[in-house]
Amino acid sequence: MIDLYYWTTPNGHKVTMFLEETDLDYKIIPVNISTGAQFEPSFLKIAPNNRIPAMVDHEPAEGNAPISIFESGAMLQYLAEKTGQFIPADLAGRAEVMQWLFWQMGGLGPMAGQNHHFVTYAPEKIPYAMDRYVNETARLYGVLDKRLADREFVAGDYSIADMACYPWIVPHERQKQNLDDFPNLKRWYDVIAARPATVRAYDRAKEINTQPTVTEDAKKILFGQDAATVNR
Numbered sequence: 389m390i391d392l393y394y395w396t397t398p399n400g401h402k403v404t405m406f407l408e409e410t411d412l413d414y415k416i417i418p419v420n421i422s423t424g425a426q427f428e429p430s431f432l433k434i435a436p437n438n439r440i441p442a443m444v445d446h447e448p449a450e451g452n453a454p455i456s457i458f459e460s461g462a463m464l465q466y467l468a469e470k471t472g473q474f475i476p477a478d479l480a481g482r483a484e485v486m487q488w489l490f491w492q493m494g495g496l497g498p499m500a501g502q503n504h505h506f507v508t509y510a511p512e513k514i515p516y517a518m519d520r521y522v523n524e525t526a527r528l529y530g531v532l533d534k535r536l537a538d539r540e541f542v543a544g545d546y547s548i549a550d551m552a553c554y555p556w557i558v559p560h561e562r563q564k565q566n567l568d569d570f571p572n573l574k575r576w577y578d579v580i581a582a583r584p585a586t587v588r589a590y591d592r593a594k595e596i597n598t599q600p601t602v603t604e605d606a607k608k609i610l611f612g613q614d615a616a617t618v619n620r
Contacts, residue, residue, distance in 0.1 A: 390414040393431060393442040395421050396597040398497065398555035399460040400441045404592055405551045406467050406474065408585035414443075418596050427617070434458060438617070445470070461493040464548040474547045481544065488535075488542045488549035492556065496532070499524045500556045503563045522564045529557075533570035541576065554580045 392407065394400045394416050407414045419425045419440050426438045435442035435458040442458040449470050457463050465486070468475035476482050503521035506514060532553065535542060542549040557577055560567055567574040580586055 389446045391417055391444040391446070393417050393419050393434060393440055394596070395419050395440045396593040397421070397440065398500075398558065399439075401555035401558075401589060401593065402460045402551050403441050403443065403463050403467075404589035405554070405586055406464055406548065408588045408592075409551075409583075410467070410471050410473055412467070412471065416592065416596065420597075438613075459493075461489050461552060464489065464552060468548050474551070476544070476547075484543040485547045485549045489552050491531075492549070492552040496528050496553060496556050499528060500559075500563055504559070507564060508562060525563050525565060529560075529565055529570050529573060532557075532576075533573040536572035536576050540579070546580075550576075550580060554586070 390407070390412055392403060392414050394404065395418065404416075419431060421440060425431065426435070426440060431442070432438060434444060434456045437458060439458070441460055441463060442456065443463055444454050444456045445466075446454045448455045455466075457466055465475070475485050499521060502517075503525045506517040506521055510517070532542070541547065542553060554577070557567075557573065567577060
């Protein structure tokens, strides 16, 4: 059994997409980041960076003690290696998947996240910041669109690289992006959206987060953290 500490964000969706594709037993433990649940001591033991998702695998492959993991990319890699699914066995194929997983973790996710912040949540609309991150998001969409020009999925067969990227494309309208400008990306997006596991993963999200949660009080929790937050 896997305990998945989860909230309905792009990074959370990555892991439910994988788990719904496989036959792994898992239980969702909601962590409402808008109310500060990510700062609970029990959660910080698993996720010291006070971010979701995180998980505990109570049945690791070696049969040893439970393993706890935080960071969505590390979780996808672990689950792929545990199951032998959605990651190639050969070194070259594995490298192909991993470089695009790292690309998402280091580029697409952080830049789209800043886009969300300055376009949607920032109390002051700063044109320079908004243009900076909307344009960088567009550049990254362009990279992905070019990559998909001659292949169905990011690294050949459907893999954890696709699962990592897809949830960050779902809010393309919020990011001020038009998928019609990226035809290869749009084709890829539509194919993944139609996968039964993707549908199930996003249905789980609707069951857990049933109302808007980013209130003014929530913004103070989500966007008001500093070093003192870690040490409190």
